[in-house]
Amino acid sequence: MIQCGRLKGNQQKNHRVIIKSMSERTITIPLWGAPGTPLLRTETLARDLGLSRVDAPPTEGPLVRLTEERLEFCTLGDPDLSGALWVDFTDTHAQRRSRASARELLIRAARIRGVDHPLLIDATAGLGRDGFLLAAHGFRVVMIEANPVVAALLDDGLRRARHLPRLEAVLARIRLFVGNSLELLPQLDEQPAVIYLDPMFPQRTKSAKVKQDLRLLQLLDRHDLAPEPLLAAALAIGANKVVVKRPLKGPFLGGIAPGHCLKGKAIRFDVYPGPGKKESPVQIV
Numbered sequence: 001m002i003q004c005g006r007l008k009g010n011q012q013k014n015h016r017v018i019i020k021s022m023s024e025r026t027i028t029i030p031l032w033g034a035p036g037t038p039l040l041r042t043e044t045l046a047r048d049l050g051l052s053r054v055d056a057p058p059t060e061g062p063l064v065r066l067t068e069e070r071l072e073f074c075t076l077g078d079p080d081l082s083g084a085l086w087v088d089f090t091d092t093h094a095q096r097r098s099r100a101s102a103r104e105l106l107i108r109a110a111r112i113r114g115v116d117h118p119l120l121i122d123a124t125a126g127l128g129r130d131g132f133l134l135a136a137h138g139f140r141v142v143m144i145e146a147n148p149v150v151a152a153l154l155d156d157g158l159r160r161a162r163h164l165p166r167l168e169a170v171l172a173r174i175r176l177f178v179g180n181s182l183e184l185l186p187q188l189d190e191q192p193a194v195i196y197l198d199p200m201f202p203q204r205t206k207s208a209k210v211k212q213d214l215r216l217l218q219l220l221d222r223h224d225l226a227p228e229p230l231l232a233a234a235l236a237i238g239a240n241k242v243v244v245k246r247p248l249k250g251p252f253l254g255g256i257a258p259g260h261c262l263k264g265k266a267i268r269f270d271v272y273p274g275p276g277k278k279e280s281p282v283q284i285v
């Protein structure tokens, strides 16, 4: 049961995290605690995430790295991917800069008129950027993330953001759950107003346009989670609407036409009104 009013998210234990290399070999990700980080914390994290703790970072390959400041995911020995992935909700400058118009579109797509703090389920939470934005615009957001490493990065970002008093009200509206939304959506104890889906777009790893953080996130993508059944499960909940982020020219998810779309420069939001609302989804054969 997901209790939407409760304060604490759960953590899925002992979930082995694997990623596929370019040659499709399966690699388990090591976890390394940098000097200054408590050994107990690294050990607990490794156990919770199903990762193997290492005493020294490898020279190449993926790595979950705990530093004194934050938890990061990186891949070593690849000059094209020299950065690291972490979650930071405190960097207002970056937030203002980043894709302001696409973000405004998301708020318009999710908006529920006349309801204070509607409940929104972000069923593909990822690094929580969209979910955080929605919470900042008044939604109570339940974030669900299936990948334990991504969820741990997100949890770490939320934890650090809690130190900032100006974010207190926004964070009070966010809950994080680790697990597969397909299994968790039917367990909600409150009918959500909106279910939001942002499944990973098809891989374009060779494109220079794909930013480093997205490429790192793609490395962690669990290929076993197909997005089509998630849309079917979301529609079955009977929320006021289901909103799906898609590439601007991508096909409708699962071939199901939305009631309407909001289009940006590179992406669009497909909006599926719930039962009893004006527009209902149409299956395209």
Ligand SMILES: C[S@@+](CC[C@H](N)C(=O)[O-])C[C@H]1O[C@@H](n2cnc3c(N)ncnc32)[C@H](O)[C@@H]1O
Pocket: 123, 124, 125, 126, 127, 128, 129, 130, 131, 144, 145, 146, 147, 150, 179, 180, 181, 182, 198, 199, 200, 201, 221, 222, 225, 230
């Ligand atoms: C493109 S990312 C979402 C990015 C997110 N909207 C943001 O703003 O950071 C997609 C995420 O959905 C997660 N995901 C995919 N299928 C899922 C499922 N069935 N349940 C929970 N999470 C899922 C993936 O692990 C991945 O982290």
